[in-house]
Amino acid sequence: MKVDFKKTIPTYSARQGRFDVVEVPPLQYIAIDGSGDPNTAPEYREALQALFPVAYAIKFASKNELGRDYVVMPLEALWWAPNMNSFTTARDKVQWKWTAMILIPDWIDDEKVSAAQDSVERTGNPVGLRRIRTMTLDEGRCVQTLHVGPYDDEAAILATMHDDVIPRTGASMTGKHHEIYLSDARRVEPSRLRTILRQPISP
Template identity: 30%
Template sequence: MKHEWRKAEKETYLPKAKPTLIEVPTYSYYTLTGEGNPNDEDFGEAVAALYAMSYGIKMMPKKGITPDGYFDYTVYPLEGLWTLKEEAFSDFKEGDGFNLDDLTYKIMIRQPDFVTEALALENIKAVSAKKPNINNERVQFERITDGSSIQMLHKGAYSEEEATFAIMDAYCKEQGLQRNSPYHREIYLSDPRKTVPEKQKTVLRYQVKAID
């Protein structure tokens, strides 16, 4: 049976529009690190590289290669860890906004459990040979653990996320929690090329710990 993350992993990927405390285990990802405005063409090409690698894994059986433990599945959604460059972060004040050029990111797509490091690296070579992209050499394979985190579904434009983060921050204060990282994670449930901003759905998440 095909593994569909929207059905099988609702707790992780389909939270409600209210803050929820969740324990996120270690997952494997193709990742790509960069900085700058996500509206620039370079960012789109970086995203394309990640999708090419991810579909390279999924389509292996059609190329006569069936990895140990392979099962059919829906490719996982694009995710991103975001913060500001160090100098911009130190000057940032809530409510003042920020320059998109000051963003730093690690975008990623999760890979199924059967994907080993050796398989992932071999796939990068194979995909790069068939689908040249200047970003292919920047793609990494990593294991990442979010651990204890607060997450919430954000409905609307990316530019309006601050209101959702404010709700999450208030929840943390009530629960005696505080952020444990300058990064926050975004999981994109909508394709911005096909969805008007007011109907976009994005999971917002950040790591937390108990206040000392």
């Protein structure tokens, strides 16, 4: 059977208008690091152009060589900046640093990832291909919610999360702001984009 991790990992579900405290298990990703405004920096576009072909090459290798099929997961990204107001009141995207990433199963090892990169290199060789790395992210306790709408409308929700919701839990922010893009921005109009907004917090 084809596994859909969005359905088997509970933290890939969130509710609009609700801020839930969740426990996120350690998860494995392929990732590329960068910085700058994702709307204008070519580095971000190049990262996506490399990550998705490799993610699909890994999926097909898993199916054909290991007999384990799964649904390729959506794009995710970690975001941070020297001043977190860059995401809320200031909304200064030039200051943003990011890690673009796609979840891969825990049965995929570095050898399979490297073989997938080699396969993509033979067919297209996107610019960011050799910047891909594997990483395990262990976020633990987090606050998350579902945002529906344009990405630039997230600021008010993040301000509420950072300045109201998290302080009321008695915790503080740790780690990096995390977004999970459940919608494909190339095919869905901005008002209908669905994005999980997640912030790790202290235990």
